[in-house]
Amino acid sequence: MSKIIVSDKSIAVPGETLATGMDILPGAGTYREGEKIVANRLGLAMVDGRTIKLLPLAGRYIPKTGDTIICKVIDVSFSGWRLDTNSAYSAMMSMKDATSEFIQRGANLTQYYDLGDYVVCKIVNVTSQKLIDVSMKGPGLRKLKGGRTIEVDPNKVPRIIGKQGSMVTMIKDATRCSITVGQNGLVWILGDPMSELLAIEAIKKIEKESHLSGLTDKIKEFLEKSIKH
């Protein structure tokens, strides 16, 4: 007899038996041990028909091709820039990927991007050894000027952005801040000081409550209440 033990949207812990039965399929974050489907991480259980998966609730960023991320320039060499990706691995940006301008050989590269600068860039390649190439060529990719950068759990980024960007748009509209969310968990915010604080508070609230339902309404209510005060 197959049986689903875990309830939908509950918190599962490594080693926990989520279900038994060969006709139930182990999704992401789970594994099969004989008859059993077992949790392979801490996660939010999602039961979808006969498939069980666990959405991660924590964990550092793992770089993936195609991700738009916010990075800090940590080294400038002859041929390009090394960037901190907020993961276990740094990325390289070559001169040809850095700008559409022609850069003369031997030019001082710091005039484009200097140590300590933050950039929004796109990952164009990740090797099996986690060597990462990024590019600045594409819409929205740019150097970030002014503002501040905060760190959030990269697993919560989809909730912070929301469906078609609805959540982040709501925060932008309410606080009148410019906000860019990197898939690596860095968020850049620029606005007047009190609005920045409100935007951060809203983002931290989403991060903390991401596993609960009705989040959009809660954040809406939170923003409306805070703005009145």
Place this chain on the structure above:
Amino acid sequence: MMYRELRSHIISLLNANTRLDGRNFTEYRNPIEVEQGIIKTAEGSARVKIGETEIIVGVKLEVGEPYPDTPDEGTIIVGAELLPMSNPEFELGPPGIQAIELARVVDRGIRESKALDFKKLCIAKGEKIWMVIIDICPINDAGNLFDASSLAALAALQDTKYPEFDGEKVDYKKKTDKKLKLEKTPIAVTVIKIGDKFIVDPDIEEEKVVDARLTVSSIEDGTLCAMQKGGDYPLTIAEIDQMIKIGIEKGKELRKIL
């Protein structure tokens, strides 16, 4: 250089009379919590939280020999370890210069204020004295280890009771009712200069862009007992005057928590 963006943002906030987390310049993070007697294996202990910064200080009492030049005085030893558990930038290994400076600043506040009467730590002149060993262990470093450590050290000393000593051996399993007497309550307040503004209780990000800092330890009546200037930039005499004023004033507030 690495923090240029952060620095310019912090300065623009300071110019608008606020800080990264919205605090006033001379406002400590909330809440400040002091909990004494949390470690049963120590003769005295305290946990201090300032915002997210959390520190445990434990006091051990050992019997040793006095220094030849002070045969009737006991002594204190302050150790600090910047545990890599508490901050991703701390590394394993013997105490580095940051840890040594922290321990010495805490040491001087207690020693020079005469918070402990070293003569009362003498057991037998020229032979046996109590050594008061204070160890500082950060649990979570979210900034301002100086003030949190000093406060925790003082709170742990307040909590300290002598173990039983029969003249030969210390029995650590048996604590007596006799408390270590504190004569003064030296409080350390670190005032930070960023640009032309002065703030207290910096968080991790503010600490990264400090121009100068001055740790001011003072006792009840406002007398200064220890100071330490840090940071790469100089201070004018007028600035020092202002920083000391803030230090003494905030010291009075912190003293009330104990």
Place this chain on the structure above:
Amino acid sequence: MTYKQRIDNRGFDETRPIEAKVGVIARADGSAVFKIGNTWAYAAVYGPRNLHPKFLQDPQKGILRCNYNMMPFSSSGERVRPGGSRRSKEISLVTEKALLPVLDLDEYPNSVVDVFIELPQTEAGSRCAGICAASMALADAGLDMKDLVSAVSFGRVDDKLLVDLDYSEESYADGPVADIPIAMMPNSGKVTLLQMDGEVSKEDLMNLLEKAKKVCMDIYEVQRNALREKYHEVEE
């Protein structure tokens, strides 16, 4: 001679009271505290993060590094000198080996996961408390893990087999004593740490290992609840 009654009146199969909590160190990627009786362990996980020096890197997978440290005031006797001893180095090693079998670091070549275990207060069973805290901290850090690791020390005092020896039992003088720290992957019952010193018969040891399955499962429940609690607290 026979050991009739435990000093704190516990049952022979009973551990000291246990408390556990995760997410206690804000700066860490994962953290936990585990208390059993008067023994108290913190664990903080940092990583996967960049590993220096390069020659330590494994191009196939991330590596695990554990460090066990007693705070200077954590022993009921004299002050513990900071800086690590042969004992703490060995415990760091066996802790690493106790945790490694549940971890999957294939996604993180060339990187390291650092686990720092700190003990503010100890009274027997500190390596097991450290392992329990560390496994919770690793789960809190969101790493892929087959199971948690649950650990407790077992032992023999005189004619009795006991769970979770305290100091007085470890130093019982009127008969033979054995101290046997055990860590398990509780859901499969596999052993990841086994040490022992003292005297015990093979039969008794086998009995203890069977007993360990149940006790480790009980500890697993405490760890599991603590991990869930972090998220349930938010709802309230």
